[in-house]
Every structure is written in C-alpha cells, then in structure tokens.
Amino acid sequence: MTTQTTAPQTPGTPAAPAQSGLIGIPANIARALTLGGAALTIVSTFMSWTWTSDFPGDLTVYGYPGGLQVLVLIGSILTTLFSLAGYDIKGLRHLVPAGGDAALRFAALATFATAWYTVIAISDELGGIVNLDPGGYIVAIATLATLVGALALPFEKPEPDPIDPDDDSWEKFKNKAAHQRATIKAAFAAGAPRPVGKLPSWAEILVIVAVMALGLTVFTYGIGTQYDELFIGFLLTAGFGFAALNKSGLVAQATQITSRHQTITVFGAFIAAALFPFTQTDDQYATIGVYILIFATVALGLNIVVGLAGLLDLGYVAFLGVGAYAAALVSGSPSSPWNVHFPFWAAVLVGAAASLTFGVLIGAPTLRLRGDYLAIVTLGFGEIFRITVQNLDGTSGPDITNGSNGISSIPDLNILGWNLGATHDILGFTIGRFANYFLLMLVITAIVVLVFRRSGDSRIGRAWVAIREDETAALAMGINGFKVKLIAFAVGASLAGLAGTVQAHVTYTVTPEQYQFAGPIPPNSAFLLAAVVLGGMGTIGGPLIGASLLYLIPNKLQFLGDYQLFAFGVALILLMRFRPEGLVANQRRQLEFHEEAEAPTVLSKTGA
Amino acid sequence: MNELPQQLVNGLLLGSMYGLVAIGYTMVYGIVQLINFAHGEIFMTGAFGALTVYLYVLPDGTSMWVALPLMLVGAIIVAVTVAVGAERFAYRPLRTAPRLAPLITAIGLSLALQQAVWAWYPNAKSSITFPQIDGGPFHIGNVTIQTGDIFLVIAAPISMAVLAYFVMKTRTGRGMQATAQDPDTAKLMGINTDRIIVVAFALGAAFAAIGGVAYGLKYGEVNFKMGFLLGLKAFTAAVLGGIGNIYGAMIGGIVLGVAETLASAYISDIPGMEKFGSQSWADVWAFVLLILVLLFRPQGLLGERVADRA
Numbered sequence: 047m048t049t050q051t052t053a054p055q056t057p058g059t060p061a062a063p064a065q066s067g068l069i070g071i072p073a074n075i076a077r078a079l080t081l082g083g084a085a086l087t088i089v090s091t092f093m094s095w096t097w098t099s100d101f102p103g104d105l106t107v108y109g110y111p112g113g114l115q116v117l118v119l120i121g122s123i124l125t126t127l128f129s130l131a132g133y134d135i136k137g138l139r140h141l142v143p144a145g146g147d148a149a150l151r152f153a154a155l156a157t158f159a160t161a162w163y164t165v166i167a168i169s170d171e172l173g174g175i176v177n178l179d180p181g182g183y184i185v186a187i188a189t190l191a192t193l194v195g196a197l198a199l200p201f202e203k204p205e206p207d208p209i210d211p212d213d214d215s216w217e218k219f220k221n222k223a224a225h226q227r228a229t230i231k232a233a234f235a236a237g238a239p240r241p242v243g244k245l246p247s248w249a250e251i252l253v254i255v256a257v258m259a260l261g262l263t264v265f266t267y268g269i270g271t272q273y274d275e276l277f278i279g280f281l282l283t284a285g286f287g288f289a290a291l292n293k294s295g296l297v298a299q300a301t302q303i304t305s306r307h308q309t310i311t312v313f314g315a316f317i318a319a320a321l322f323p324f325t326q327t328d329d330q331y332a333t334i335g336v337y338i339l340i341f342a343t344v345a346l347g348l349n350i351v352v353g354l355a356g357l358l359d360l361g362y363v364a365f366l367g368v369g370a371y372a373a374a375l376v377s378g379s380p381s382s383p384w385n386v387h388f389p390f391w392a393a394v395l396v397g398a399a400a401s402l403t404f405g406v407l408i409g410a411p412t413l414r415l416r417g418d419y420l421a422i423v424t425l426g427f428g429e430i431f432r433i434t435v436q437n438l439d440g441t442s443g444p445d446i447t448n449g450s451n452g453i454s455s456i457p458d459l460n461i462l463g464w465n466l467g468a469t470h471d472i473l474g475f476t477i478g479r480f481a482n483y484f485l486l487m488l489v490i491t492a493i494v495v496l497v498f499r500r501s502g503d504s505r506i507g508r509a510w511v512a513i514r515e516d517e518t519a520a521l522a523m524g525i526n527g528f529k530v531k532l533i534a535f536a537v538g539a540s541l542a543g544l545a546g547t548v549q550a551h552v553t554y555t556v557t558p559e560q561y562q563f564a565g566p567i568p569p570n571s572a573f574l575l576a577a578v579v580l581g582g583m584g585t586i587g588g589p590l591i592g593a594s595l596l597y598l599i600p601n602k603l604q605f606l607g608d609y610q611l612f613a614f615g616v617a618l619i620l621l622m623r624f625r626p627e628g629l630v631a632n633q634r635r636q637l638e639f640h641e642e643a644e645a646p647t648v649l650s651k652t653g654a
Numbered sequence: 655m656n657e658l659p660q661q662l663v664n665g666l667l668l669g670s671m672y673g674l675v676a677i678g679y680t681m682v683y684g685i686v687q688l689i690n691f692a693h694g695e696i697f698m699t700g701a702f703g704a705l706t707v708y709l710y711v712l713p714d715g716t717s718m719w720v721a722l723p724l725m726l727v728g729a730i731i732v733a734v735t736v737a738v739g740a741e742r743f744a745y746r747p748l749r750t751a752p753r754l755a756p757l758i759t760a761i762g763l764s765l766a767l768q769q770a771v772w773a774w775y776p777n778a779k780s781s782i783t784f785p786q787i788d789g790g791p792f793h794i795g796n797v798t799i800q801t802g803d804i805f806l807v808i809a810a811p812i813s814m815a816v817l818a819y820f821v822m823k824t825r826t827g828r829g830m831q832a833t834a835q836d837p838d839t840a841k842l843m844g845i846n847t848d849r850i851i852v853v854a855f856a857l858g859a860a861f862a863a864i865g866g867v868a869y870g871l872k873y874g875e876v877n878f879k880m881g882f883l884l885g886l887k888a889f890t891a892a893v894l895g896g897i898g899n900i901y902g903a904m905i906g907g908i909v910l911g912v913a914e915t916l917a918s919a920y921i922s923d924i925p926g927m928e929k930f931g932s933q934s935w936a937d938v939w940a941f942v943l944l945i946l947v948l949l950f951r952p953q954g955l956l957g958e959r960v961a962d963r964a
Contacts, residue, residue, distance in 0.1 A: 423944065
C-alpha cells in the first residue's frame with residue numbers, strides 16, 4: 047500500500063539518523079499530549095457544545111453525545127487506542143501491526159477535522175463563536191492538542207537531495223519544496239504490516255463477520271444521515287478513520303484473512319447487503335439503497351469492460367437504456383405500442399439479448415481498431431441512442447418509444463406470486479416496494495459479481511488482462527485479440543441490459559433523459575466511468591464503493607446543487623493526477639502507476 | 655432536384671466549420687496520440703470569448719465590421735489560454751501514464767469547462783444571442799448564402815492556407831512534423847518537443863475559436879452545451895479524413911457536412927425511409943457514416959500516419 051518503506055516506528059528502535067517530528071516537541075511530551083488530548087475529547091463529547099438546539103442534531107445535552115458528537119467520540123476513541131498502543135501496552139500491540147504512529151496521526155486528523163468542522167459550522171450558522179458552550183471550546187482545544195502531539199511524534203525523515211551549487215534560486219526552491227513534500231509523505235507513511243498468524247478458521251470467519259457488520263453499519267449510517275452537516279462529518283470521520291486503520295495495518299490483515307476465505311467473504315457481503323432493508327423502518331432509505339445498487343451494478347458491469355479488458359466505453363449507459371426500453375416495451379405498459387405482457391424471466395432475456403445485439407453491432411466494427419476509436423464510437427452510440435428514442439415518437443419517426451415522454455406506468459413485477467409493488471411483513475419486519483426491488487436487484491448484482499469473478503479468473507479473463515497490459519505482446523502470445531475484446535464488450539453490454547430490465551420497473555417510467563452522457567442524476571455514462579475510476583479499476587469492491595459515494599454525495603449534499611457537475615469534473619482531473627489507481631487499488635495497476643513502488647512478493651491471478 | 659447545388663453549398667459550409675474544429679483533434683492526436691476530448695469545450699469557450707468582447711468590452715452599437723476582428727482576437731485569446739492551461743496542468747503530468755488516464759482527465763476537463771461556463775457566465779443557463787452581421791442573404795445563381803455564413807466562406811480557406819504555410823514552411827511547423835513522426839528522434843535533433851506540443855494545442859485552439867465564432871454567426875446563438883455534439887462531429891471528421899493528417903481533417907469535415915446535409919434533405923425520398931429524413935436524424939446519419947468508414951476504410955480517406963505507438 048505504501049510507496050515509502052520506512053521501518054516500523056515502535057518505541058525502542060535504536061535512534062535512526064534524523065528522528066524527529068514535524069513539530070519540535072520532545073517525543074515523550076508529544077505522546078502524553080496526544081493521549082491526554084484524546085481522553086479529554088472523549089469527555090467533551092458528553093458535554094454541551096452549543097446553547098441552542100437550532101443547530102441540527104441537538105448538541106446541547108449533557109450526559110450523552112448526539113449527532114456529530116458521536117462521530118467525534120468514535121474518532122477520539124480510535125485515537126486513544128492508538129496512542130495507548132504507542133505506550134507499548136500489552137494486548138494493544140495487535141491493534142497496530144504496522145506501527146502505530148502514522149495511524150495515530152490519521153486518527154488525530156479525523157477527530158480534529160470532524161470536531162473543528164462542527165465548531166466552525168456552529169459558529170457560522172448561529173452567527174459567531176459566542177454560541178459555543180464550554181464543551182465546544184474544550185473539544186476544539188483538545189483535538190488541536192491531540193493533533194499537535196501526533197504531528198510532533200518522531201519519524202524517520204528522508205535525506206534531502208544534495209544541493210547542486212550551480213542551481214539557480216528557482217531550482218533550489220524546487221529542490222527544497224520537493225524535500226518538504228517527501229518529509230510530510232514520510233510522516234504519514236507506515237511500514238509493512240506483520241503477517242497475520244494462522245487463526246482457527248472459526249475465528250477467521252468471526253473476523254469476516256465483524257468486518258461485514260462494520261461495513262453494513264457504516265453504510266447504513268451514511269445513508270441515514272439526515273442533514274448536510276452530519277454527512278460531511280461522516281465523510282471526514284470515515285475517510286480519515288479508514289486511512290488510520292489502513293496505516294495501522296489492520297486493513298491489510300483483514301484483507302489477508304478475507305482472501306483466505308474468498309467465497310465466505312462474498313457470501314457474507316451479500317448477506318450483509320440483504321440485511322440492509324431489515325434495518326430500515328420505512329421505505330425512504332430503501333429507495334436510495336435500490337438506486338445505489340442499480341448504479342453500482344452497472345458500474346461493476348462497466349468494470350469488466352474498462353477495468354479488466356481495458357476498453358474505454360463512454361456510452362455504457364445506453365446499454366442500460368436498451369435493456370430498460372426493451373423491458374418496458376414488453377411489460378404491458380399502456381404507452382407501449384405492443385400490447386404484450388411478458389413474464390419477468392422473458393423480459394430479462396429480451397432486455398439482455400437486445401443489449402447484447404447492440405453491443406456486438408457496435409463492437410464488431412470498432413474493436414478491430416485501436417482503443418481510441420472505441421471510446422469515440424461508444425460515445426457517439428450513447429448520444430445516438432438518446433436521440434433515436436427521442437425521435438421514435440410518431441412525428442419525427444415511427445411511433446415506438448413515445449418520444450421524450452417515455453414509456454410510463456410500467457406495472458410492478460410479480461415473481462412467483464410475490465408482488466413486488468406491495469408491502470409485505472416478514473417476521474415482524476415491514477418490507478416495502480423499494481425494499482422488494484432492493485432484494486431483486488441484489489440478485490442481479492450477485493449475477494454480475496459471479497460473472498466478474500468467474501470470468502476474471504478464467505482463461506478469458508487472463509486474456510483480457512493481458513490485452514489491457516500490452517496488446518501487441520498478448521497477440522504475439524497467441525491470443526485472438528478481436529474475439530476476446532468482443533466477448534468482453536458483449537458481456538458488459540448484456541449485463542447492463544440485465545440491470546436495465548429491473549431499473550425500468552423500479553422507476554415506473556423510462557425516458558430518453560435518463561440515459562445521458564453526463565447529467566446531475568446517476569447513473570449516466572460519465573458517472574459510471576467515474577465510479578469505476580474512483581473506486582479502482584479491475585476490482586469488485588472499488589465500483590461498489592465508488593458508486594455509493596458518487597450517489598450519496600450529490601444526494602446528501604444539497605448545497606452543492608448547481609456546482610456538483612463542475613466539482614465532479616475537477617475531481618476527475620485531480621484523481622487522475624494524484625491517485626489514478628482509485629480508492630481500492632488493484633495491486634497490478636498500483637504498480638503500473640507508481641513505478642517506484644516495490645512489487646509485493648505474491649500477486650493473485652488477476653492482481654485483484 | 656434543382657435544389658441540389660444549394661444543398662451542396664450548405665453542406666460545404668457546415669463541413670468547413672467541422673473541419674476548423676477537427677484540425678485541433680487531428681494535430682494533437684498526431685503528436686501525442688491523445689484524443690483531446692475537451693476540444694469541443696475549447697471551441698465553446700472560444701465562442702464565449704468572442705461574445706464577451708462584444709457584450710462587455712466594446713461600446714454598445716459598435717459596427718460588426720469593426721467588432722468582428724476584435725471578437726475573433728478575443729475568441730482566440732480565450733481558447734488558446736484554456737487549451738495551453740489544460741495542456742500544462744492536466745495533460746502534461748500524465749504524459750507517461752497509461753493511456754486511459756489522460757482520456758479520463760479529458761472527460762473531467764470537458765465537464766468542468768462546460769459547467770464552469772454554465773454556472774458563472776452571466777445568463778449562460780440558456781442560449782445567448784450572438785451578434786449578427788447586417789446585410790441580406792447573397793445570391794449566386796440559384797444558390798443563396800445566408801449572411802451568417804459569409805464569415806465561414808472567407809475565414810475557412812484563409813485559415814487553411816495559413817495553416818498549410820505554417821506547417822510546411824516555418825521552422826516550428828517542420829518541427830511539428832518531425833515530432834509527429836518520432837518524438838524521441840526529434841528531441842535528439844534539437845527540437846523542443848514540449849514546446850511543439852504546446853504549439854499544437856494552441857494552434858488547434860485558435861482554429862477551434864474561429865470555428866466558434868463561425869458557429870455563433872451561423873446559428874445566431876451560443877450555449878454551454880454547443881461543444882459536445884460539435885466536438886463529436888469534428889472528431890468524426892478527423893477520423894474520416896485520417897486522424898493525424900491535417901488536410902484530412904478539413905476534407906473529412908467537408909465530406910461529413912455534405913453527407914449530413916444531403917441525408918437530411920434526400921433520405922425521406924427513399925421509399926420506406928420517409929420518416930427518417932428530418933433534421934432531427936442528421937446526427938444519427940453522421941454517426942452511421944463514421945461506423946461505415948471504420949468498417950471499410952479505418953485509416954480514413956486520406957490515410958492515417960501509420961506509426962502505431964499505442
């Protein structure tokens with residue numbers, strides 16, 4: 047995970063050449079400051095931070111934390127644990143298998159960012175810092191102290207490049223700036239984690255269950271955040287908190303355990319996801335859940351095309367649209383010109399087959415050529431699909447799709463007597479319409495994951511990766527490049543069509559405007575691609591996380607409003623510049639993008 | 655069928671606008687093998703640059719004959735600034751990255767530019783009226799040339815001639831050719847390839863800006879989305895002419911423009927195709943043409959530079 051290989055910083059290592067902190071405080075004082083600050087932060091979350099309950103989440107109560115305080119509490123507990131581990135307390139060492147100080151810095155940063163964000167938001171919204179109660183001041187000072195302490199902890203600084211006496215002052219300045227960057231990077235870099243010992247398999251499965259439960263809790267919390275401030279706090283805490291866990295080496299250890307039991311992990315993840323509707327009391331958040339799932343499933347399908355085979359498809363949403371329109375036309379909707387009502391399984395086949403046909407039609411002429419052509423042809427196809435369904439309204443073309451009004455009143459599905467449009471009670475849990483569709487969509491997701499995993503590890507999947515890495519070499523090895531690429535493209539298209547058949551029923555209506563290249567509402571081609579790139583190309587988890595974030599951020603942060611597409615564009619540029627491998631990095635891609643990094647000893651077959 | 659000359663002229667005019675924008679795609683692609691997806695948006699910023707000069711710099715009521723050259727300068731300055739900035743800060747750091755990376759950057763850039771204009775340019779949330787030249791349409795025999803198209807009639811051939819002179823005769827132009835053939839050897843021969851790349855971006859942006867002004871005059875309005883579909887068409891034109899081939903871009907543009915115009919004029923005469931002839935299908939036919947060209951002559955009409963360093 048890390049690019050620098052510094053030795054783990056456990057106390058007691060002989061003093062390395064340049065061991066000092068970013069801030070000049072003696073190490074033992076810094077450590078005490080961190081611990082004290084974190085402890086004080088915990089206490090402060092039980093106090094009142096402001097006098098009025100006008101600020102959302104009611105932070106006025108003494109005795110128990112509420113809203114953003116809970117997030118600060120979680121962050122400070124994490125900081126406390128890591129800083130105690132820094133004192134070499136027995137039993138806490140296993141919390142920091144990769145050395146605790148980098149993790150401690152991130153945990154302190156998480157707490158600091160969330161707490162200061164809250165304090166600043168209170169002052170800003172209520173008009174001035176006079177609105178803070180003592181708890182607010184205490185938490186601000188305590189988190190600042192923690193952060194200062196954490197930054198003052200010693201670490202091994204990189205050697206500066208020798209300065210060339212011939213350099214002009216600009217060169218010297220650049221040299222100095224580069225060294226400063228390297229120093230800060232080293233401060234947040236952690237060593238390689240200890241490999242996790244062989245646990246009994248029930249214990250390892252227990253770890254997996256715990257990880258899944260944690261994931262479900264975090265996701266449910268994120269979906270359920272009621273106001274902008276809480277969601278931003280959630281992003282800050284979750285982002286820096288995850289970085290802290292990552293630097294501590296816990297993530298790496300959990301990954302080791304899950305990779306030993308891959309099948310169980312995948313099953314566990316699906317069970318956790320299937321439990322999501324049962325954690326909800328009404329259909330409000332299940333709605334968000336099902337839209338995220340559609341978005342994520344389509345992104346995962348795109349990841350086969352882009353991530354595994356390296357084919358850039360810029361019109362992927364059109365295949366979703368083909369599937370959705372096909373299903374809508376045979377759904378018995380009154381605005382469909384054909385008065386037919388196919389059962390669901392037949393509609394699914396029609397949708398997937400229609401997308402497959404278009405995939406082959408588009409792919410066959412273009413995949414013989416270099417990849418750039420595919421990008422532009424798919425982009426064109428995406429636009430043409432939209433224009434065509436808009437024109438097939440009876441006036442500017444034959445009457446098939448009802449033009450820009452789309453096909454509306456698509457009836458709810460009825461599978462084996464189970465009406466997905468109605469509310470059901472199971473074991474005392476109420477399962478509403480969107481929860482029904484959430485569970486159905488989960489089945490589709492499972493199919494896509496299955497295809498992704500099985501094909502990724504198969505002969506054909508390795509051929510995809512080979513073509514992605516170096517087409518000329520792959521061809522020389524006897525791979526039929528065109529055939530293999532066409533299979534990837536067609537598989538991707540039909541999976542999108544599959545998802546589209548369910549989407550048509552979830553949204554009641556399909557219109558051309560749902561299938562744009564870029565628009566404010568995901569899924570659209572640009573967001574799908576961004577979900578794949580942000581999450582990590584060629585991985586399963588990446589697009590799922592990327593899609594969740596890209597759906598939730600615009601959905602929860604209403605104030606971004608008009609600027610969200612702009613922010614999105616800028617984010618894409620920055621992402622490519624600074625972390626082109628995405629959040630969940632496929633190890634092989636990581637090496638490709640960061641040549642200076644050392645290769646891990648073992649790579650799994652697809653590098654995922 | 656006596657309107658055929660008229661349709662051909664319409665197609666020629668539309669096509670030379672595509673060609674002006676296509677030059678930018680083809681030039682950048684020829685040198686760095688990058689589809690500058692944001693080029694359509696550079697075209698759009700050029701049009702808005704010209705509009706800004708007219709609305710906010712010049713006094714009200716300036717004659718278009720005075721204003722137009724100044725607007726053109728404004729358009730070129732804005733477009734070149736955006737393009738060079740994009741090259742320096744977005745593309746250059748990725749020059750050695752896998753080729754998917756700069757393409758995604760380009761998409762991000764395209765969205766960001768579009769949305770920036772939408773969000774911050776005054777009144778740009780809907781289309782803005784573009785100033786027009788006075789004087790009636792011109793008649794040559796049976797053919798009518800609309801007032802708005804006069805600019806294209808003059809600007810397109812001049813631009814082409816200037817470009818040809820630049821590429822063939824000047825030192826920088828020959829440096830560009832050398833870099834396109836083999837960047838490493840060009841570097842050894844003392845050519846500053848970084849500078850050449852910047853020049854290619856700047857030159858492409860300048861022609862796109864001219865195209866942007868032409869678009870404004872032709873259609874009478876500009877909007878933040880105008881670059882997307884036009885960029886797509888211009889890229890099609892570049893592929894049609896043979897990507898990397900500068901003359902091919904212009905030829906490809908003209909072929910595309912003529913084909914599109916003829917398709918929307920005459921396809922409805924074919925039995926069974928009555929409903930597919932209107933203007934709303936023109937984009938579809940342009941795209942079908944692209945697919946056909948890729949099927950039967952993927953190297954383009956004039957032939958592509960053969961080097962494949964992909």
